[in-house]
Amino acid sequence: MSATRSRGGIRGREGIAGWLFITPVVVILGLFLLLPIIVAIWVSISDWSGKGSPLNASFIGASNYETLLVKPGLSQQDLGASLRNNLYYVILVVPIQTVLALFLATILNARRLKGKGFFRTAFYFPSVTSSVAIVTVFLFMFTGTGVVNQILSWFGIHGPNWFNDPRGVLRLILSGLHIVNTDNPPGWLTSHGFLGMSWYDWLSGPSVAMCALIILAVWTTGGTFMLMFLAALQDVPDDVVEAATVDGATRWQIFRSVTIPALRPTLFLVITLGLIGTWQVFDQIYLTGQGGPAKTTLTPAFLSYQAAFGDFKWGQGAAIAFILFAIIVVMTIIQRIVMRERKTLPRRRRFGTAAPAGTENTTMAASSTGGSR
Amino acid sequence: MSTAVATPPRAPLAPLTTGPRPPLAGRVIKIVIAYAVLILFALIYIYPFLIEIATSFKTGADATAHPLSLVPSTWTTQESFSQLEGVNFPRWFTNSVVVALFVTVGRVFFDSLAGYALARLHFMGRRAINGAIIAVMAVPGVVLLIPKYLVLVQLHMYDTYYGMIIPLLADAAGVFIMRQFFISIPVEVEEAARIDSAGTFRLFWSVVLPMARPAVITLTILSFQGSWNEFSYFLVARGSPQLNTLTTGVASLLSGQLGAGNQFPLKLAAALLMTIPTAVVFFVFQRYFIRGASAGAVKG
Numbered sequence: 001m002s003a004t005r006s007r008g009g010i011r012g013r014e015g016i017a018g019w020l021f022i023t024p025v026v027v028i029l030g031l032f033l034l035l036p037i038i039v040a041i042w043v044s045i046s047d048w049s050g051k052g053s054p055l056n057a058s059f060i061g062a063s064n065y066e067t068l069l070v071k072p073g074l075s076q077q078d079l080g081a082s083l084r085n086n087l088y089y090v091i092l093v094v095p096i097q098t099v100l101a102l103f104l105a106t107i108l109n110a111r112r113l114k115g116k117g118f119f120r121t122a123f124y125f126p127s128v129t130s131s132v133a134i135v136t137v138f139l140f141m142f143t144g145t146g147v148v149n150q151i152l153s154w155f156g157i158h159g160p161n162w163f164n165d166p167r168g169v170l171r172l173i174l175s176g177l178h179i180v181n182t183d184n185p186p187g188w189l190t191s192h193g194f195l196g197m198s199w200y201d202w203l204s205g206p207s208v209a210m211c212a213l214i215i216l217a218v219w220t221t222g223g224t225f226m227l228m229f230l231a232a233l234q235d236v237p238d239d240v241v242e243a244a245t246v247d248g249a250t251r252w253q254i255f256r257s258v259t260i261p262a263l264r265p266t267l268f269l270v271i272t273l274g275l276i277g278t279w280q281v282f283d284q285i286y287l288t289g290q291g292g293p294a295k296t297t298l299t300p301a302f303l304s305y306q307a308a309f310g311d312f313k314w315g316q317g318a319a320i321a322f323i324l325f326a327i328i329v330v331m332t333i334i335q336r337i338v339m340r341e342r343k344t345l346p347r348r349r350r351f352g353t354a355a356p357a358g359t360e361n362t363t364m365a366a367s368s369t370g371g372s373r
Numbered sequence: 374m375s376t377a378v379a380t381p382p383r384a385p386l387a388p389l390t391t392g393p394r395p396p397l398a399g400r401v402i403k404i405v406i407a408y409a410v411l412i413l414f415a416l417i418y419i420y421p422f423l424i425e426i427a428t429s430f431k432t433g434a435d436a437t438a439h440p441l442s443l444v445p446s447t448w449t450t451q452e453s454f455s456q457l458e459g460v461n462f463p464r465w466f467t468n469s470v471v472v473a474l475f476v477t478v479g480r481v482f483f484d485s486l487a488g489y490a491l492a493r494l495h496f497m498g499r500r501a502i503n504g505a506i507i508a509v510m511a512v513p514g515v516v517l518l519i520p521k522y523l524v525l526v527q528l529h530m531y532d533t534y535y536g537m538i539i540p541l542l543a544d545a546a547g548v549f550i551m552r553q554f555f556i557s558i559p560v561e562v563e564e565a566a567r568i569d570s571a572g573t574f575r576l577f578w579s580v581v582l583p584m585a586r587p588a589v590i591t592l593t594i595l596s597f598q599g600s601w602n603e604f605s606y607f608l609v610a611r612g613s614p615q616l617n618t619l620t621t622g623v624a625s626l627l628s629g630q631l632g633a634g635n636q637f638p639l640k641l642a643a644a645l646l647m648t649i650p651t652a653v654v655f656f657v658f659q660r661y662f663i664r665g666a667s668a669g670a671v672k673g
Contacts, residue, residue: 017573018496025487025543026502031528033509043523046489056525102413107407121659122415125422126654128662130602132620133644136627137421140440140637147424186575219417228619280515283604287627301515308519309609321516328513352523 025354044318064319072196075307075316079323080195080202082291082298086279088206089214089299090331094274095216101225101270102263106255108226109233120230124223131283134220139163139288142212162212166294170205180194182215207296225270232266233259268339279328300324423650429453429642436637453642461614462643465622469601471616472537473664476600479542481593485585487543488551489577493563503552509545515605522609532611537618540610541600547592554588555581591661598651619647 039054044064048057067075104123108116111196126134141147142162149159159168174180189200206214236259244254260267282301285291291298300320308317423443428436431445432452439446457463491503492498521540522531530536566580582589604620611617617625623643626636655662 014494014573015496018490018494018499021486021490021494021577022496022572024483025548026505028451028483028540028543029506029509029545032521032524033517033545034505036517036524037512038526039523040517040520043520053527065594104411107411110407112404113407113411119411119415121656124662125652125655126418128598128651129648130604130620130651132602132604132623132627133425133648136623136644137425139627140436140641141424141637143437143440145437145440150441174421183565276513280500280513286605286608287624288563290628305517305518305605305609309522314519314523317519321519325513325516336563 037069040071040318040321043314044322048313048314050312050314060315064315068319068323069195069314077196078295078303079300079320080197081295082300082303083195083327084202084204085210085295085297086196086205086299089210089217089281090275090278091213092206093217093278094271096214097222097225097274098270099268100218102229102267104222104226105229105233106259107148108230120227123226127219128223131220132287134216135284135287138212138216147355160208163209163288164207164293166292166296167208168204168296169208169211170203170204172208172319173205207293207362209289209293209297213281213288213297216284217281225274228266228270229263232263236262264339270340271335275331275335276328279324279331300327384400400578401605424630425641425645425648428638429645431638433638436641452636453638455513456636456639458644460622460626460639460643461594462622462646463616465614465617465619466646468616469619471534472541472607473597473600475538477593477596478542479538479598480547480600481589483543484547484592485551485582485589487548487555489555489581491548493560493581494573498605506545510549510641518605521606531615532613534616537607537610537616541603541606544596544599547596550592550595551585554585557628558584587661590658592596594654594658594661597654601647601651619643624648639640653662 042048043054043057044062045059046054046057047060048054067073068079069076104119107113108119143149144159144161144164146162149160152159171180171182175182180186183202189203190198192199194202240258241254244258251258280301281299282305285297285299285302286305289297291302301324304317304320304324306317307313307320417640425438427443427445428440430448430450430453431439432447432449435446487506491499491506525531525536525540528536530539562584563576566576602620603618604624607618607621608624611621614625623640626640626643
């Protein structure tokens with residue numbers, strides 16, 4: 001308080017300086033972030049056709065949203081397909097990349113390991129390279145006679161024509177097991193649906209092409225998250241691990257009861273960032289098949305771009321963007337609630353098993369350091 | 374078992390770091406397995422880049438016939454690097470350099486100015502702007518592609534260098550990183566300089582900014598990498614091929630049907646050349662990257 005008061009004399013001058021310092025950022029973010037959001041809201045509820053100023057367009061209410069969400073038609077079908085594709089993408093990428101990152105970080109964290117720096121660099125490097133460069137390499141590796149299929153052929157597997165294969169993986173597996181006959185799909189699945197797609201189509205699983213994109217995403221972003229876990233692992237208190245070891249806890253028990261609770265804030269961060277990132281997938285979609293083959297790699301982010309810049313349906317494009325935004329917000333909130341419940345549940349259940357007294361403090365310490373970073 | 378943690382005397386600290394050791398053979402096996410796993414993954418992570426390099430020196434036919442081989446049947450740049458000029462690659466490279474330079478310098482300057490103001494200076498509306506900056510960070514970038522294009526058109530900045538550079542000159546995450554850093558450094562030095570009645574800008578420029586060197590380097594690297602690799606924004610901010618950066622240029626190679634064959638040596642050579650600057654920056658400033666990974670986490 002006294003510090004503020006002693007500055008009282010120059011406070012006016014400081015106020016001016018403060019505003020001068022902040023003005024460039026405020027102007028740029030205002031013009032190119034805040035204003036666009038406002039314009040986009042207006043475009044999504046007006047009949048602007050792409051010509052002239054959007055301000056001269058007239059209000060049409062939620063009509064664009066209706067076309068996308070309620071009215072049966074191509075727009076609704078495309079949105080449905082894009083949501084299905086992205087949902088499979090998220091469901092597979094987020095857990096796999098989180099587990100992979102944690103797995104690599106745990107191995108790298110071992111004390112007596114040499115060449116840590118080398119491995120860390122190798123795993124992290126894809127994260128700093130351009131998505132365009134990486135997609136170029138993947139397009140080459142995943143051709144019909146490419147690198148991946150050659151390696152698969154060593155094991156007697158005849159690889160698919162990755163980026164051109166629209167077949168749903170779940171459907172392939174089920175028909176391989178003779179559970180589902182793809183020539184005669186079960187009527188109770190085909191006759192009902194949601195967002196213009198039958199349940200049979202919803203349950204097709206990610207297409208083979210989408211699987212290649214899933215592999216790409218895991219491969220690229222795994223390294224970043226590995227680094228976050230690695231940093232967090234250094235904060236796992238050695239004395240608790242020691243004590244647990246002395247008590248004869250196995251590696252796995254230590255990992256479950258000491259390491260994981262200490263990593264919870266990082267785990268939360270990694271999953272949140274994963275969710276936000278995977279729902280926004282755009283570059284890879286644009287660069288590989290532009291939604292193809294057979295719209296099985298279409299995602300809301302790309303659909304929004306395509307509706308606006310390809311079909312000049314600006315209102316619909318903007319509306320899709322806001323639907324996507326809503327999905328991301330809802331997903332993050334759901335994840336937050338789920339993770340919060342987990343935080344209290346195991347503690348109550350953990351009577352007999354190893355429950356180190358330090359766990360709670362560790363979590364708090366880790367969360368406070370994690371937050372400041 | 375849970376009470377064991379509290380047992381006070383733990384005198385012999387040295388052997389405790391590993392606890393009761395498993396038998397030697399077991400430990401050796403574990404280490405071998407750990408290395409085997411790491412080397413397998415290192416191969417998965419490095420081999421694609423090696424293939425990228427090797428294929429840049431192959432012919433298209435060779436690349437298709439022996440995609441896995443790291444040694445070209447005949448070393449040639451005839452179908453790769455020699456073709457680059459024909460597709461206007463030098464122009465893309467120049468554009469990328471220009472954009473990345475301006476954006477990096479601008480971001481570092483404006484973000485640290487704003488970060489400093491938000492951390493240290495008292496002015497009306499500081500709290501509101503702080504909140505706004507954090508809120509803006511939460512908005513997913515892809516959602517804004519259409520609206521950004523609309524604003525660029527309205528401001529007559531579409532398809533110009535200005536339009537590609539100015540909107541990127543400040544970013545909320547960078548402001549946030551700088552603000553966090555300025556809060557963490559002690560205020561005493563500034564107070565001393567303030568008594569010397571140095572102007573606020575001079576104080577910032579010659580006292581505060583030099584102290585913030587690690588944060589400035591981190592932000593420089595993040596900004597360079599971000600603008601060099603930026604793709605989706607340049608996709609909507611320009612239309613003419615003359616303004617292609619490396620990302621949009623190479624993207625046009627991927628989708629375009631230029632000439633015969635799949636042209637993989639050409640595409641991979643282009644991808645390789647665009648990776649080199651980031652790779653150099655990465656290997657030189659690695660520790661800043663690693664610091665930035667957690668700081669940039671906010672960026673999403």
